[in-house]
Amino acid sequence: MSKVYAFHIFDRPDTQKLIDRPAPQPGPGELAVNVRAAGVNPVDWKIRSGALGTDLALPAPMGQEVAGVITAVGAGVEEFTVGQEILGPVVPGYGGFAEDTLVAAVDAVVKPEEISFTDAATIPVAAAAAYDVTHQIELDPGQVLLIVGAGGGVGLMAAQIGRVHKFTVLGVASEAKRQVVEATGATFIPSGDAVAGRVRHLAPDGVDLIVDLVGGQALREVAGLVTDPSHLISAVDPATAAELGGVGLERTPEAMAKITDVIKYGLVDPQVTSRYPLDRAGEALAVVEDGHTTGKIVIDMTAA
Ligand SMILES: NC(=O)c1ccc[n+]([C@@H]2O[C@H](COP(=O)([O-])OP(=O)(O)OC[C@H]3O[C@@H](n4cnc5c(N)ncnc54)[C@H](OP(=O)(O)O)[C@@H]3O)[C@@H](O)[C@H]2O)c1
Structure with missing residues (x-):
């Protein structure tokens, strides 16, 4: 048995x-x-x-x-x-x-x-999702990626992938996660009341992509910061994302093999x-x- x-x-x-x-x-x-x-x-x-x-x-x-x-x-x-x-x-x-x-x-x-x-x-669920969420809409080096829920399983890997691509990564998470988020190379932004103002302070011209791993109110609060509303991807709350002009996460069959290689070479932990x-x-x-x-x-x- x-x-x-x-x-x-x-x-x-x-x-x-x-x-x-x-x-x-x-x-x-x-x-x-x-x-x-x-x-x-x-x-x-x-x-x-x-x-x-x-x-x-x-x-x-x-x-x-x-x-x-x-x-x-x-x-x-x-x-x-x-x-x-x-x-x-x-x-x-x-x-x-x-x-x-x-x-x-x-x-x-x-x-x-x-x-x-x-x-x-x-890798099969979390790392592959981190890969997809950072590739579904391609950014150029230097563009600003905002991750809501940056301290969790998908978020920490998405932040590291963002660093590999040389995006400017802003990670929203609770204060307890400041150190782990910063260790990815992202700029840590504390979650909670008035989070949109804190993001705006760091990115006065707005952000180029929002990756949402929390949904609901946490997503609504920052949605207005994205320069193009279609550049909002939610892995958790596609209905709210769609209401705000964004999209849900699309999983791809190649993500697992691609992120396996990235992890193998030590680029993402x-x-x-x-x-x-x-x-x-x-x-x-x-x-x-x-x-x-x-x-x-x-x-x-x-x-x-
Ligand atoms: N569609 C798909 O294929 C797919 C695949 C993988 C994951 N997902 C979904 O994506 C979501 C994230 O997955 P995960 O594995 O990363 O989950 P996780 O490891 O549980 O992490 C979620 C993170 O969100 C943070 N969080 C909660 N409220 C927050 C807020 N208001 N602002 C900022 N951060 C907040 C949590 O910690 P703090 O509150 O302490 O910051 C936690 O670190 C889940 O809902 C999961 O089901 C979907």
Whole structure:
């Protein structure tokens, strides 16, 4: 048997627990993966809340992004072999907070040996989103990128990508995150009341792109600072972005491989700030659900 962390009732975190299941067997085009690490993301609790739909079979395994070792390949898979180290999003319904799971071969990327399993596990969802959000609308070096929610998993990586491209990056986050945001090369701007005035003080002519990772009022407060309203991308609140003239995040299939290379060469650090063992997945999820995470939280099979 193989362990997986699952919820049993929508909107009931108290029904999350480790359960046993037979190790998943790969179907055509799929890889069975022995999980070494899994990234924890806001989408995990959003799925459990039922806000993204309630047609999942229960108990529903949790966790969307993993890095691990291939233990079996399904029919038709020719580009991967047993024993290879890979990273990827899990096949829907199988869960990443697990000893074993499935990844579609078409979605998998070989894990470079330069990248640890822990860092690799942040790539399929968070790092790939950071890549997409900074490439969907291209800026030129020196142009001003404002990131709202700069201290979280996606934000810290988006800020580093901005530095690689030589954008002028302004990062809005709570005071507790000043140091980590500044370490990316971004200029830190404290969130909270009158944040728009603080941004305006630093960018009197406005900003060239807003990347929103918070949504709602935090987005509305700064939206007027962007010189072209269509240069506003929200990864979390596409409805408010559209109302303000902006757009939602568009995910691209190439992002995972591209950001894997960038991380491999040490240009972006996924900023894993906490590692939890599988049997403490609930604690890791609760920290992310609280909404004030610094960097990435990862379930690490080697963590104590
Ligand atoms: N569409 C997609 O494919 C996709 C992919 C990845 C992520 N996302 C979404 O993008 C969002 C961010 O993801 P994440 O993984 O970075 O989340 P995260 O790690 O939980 O970080 C969120 C950050 O927002 C900050 N924050 C909260 N309120 C704020 C405010 N008013 N102003 C500035 N910062 C504020 C939080 O800390 P402080 O309050 O302490 O600053 C925290 O650091 C989530 O909603 C996630 O679901 C979407």
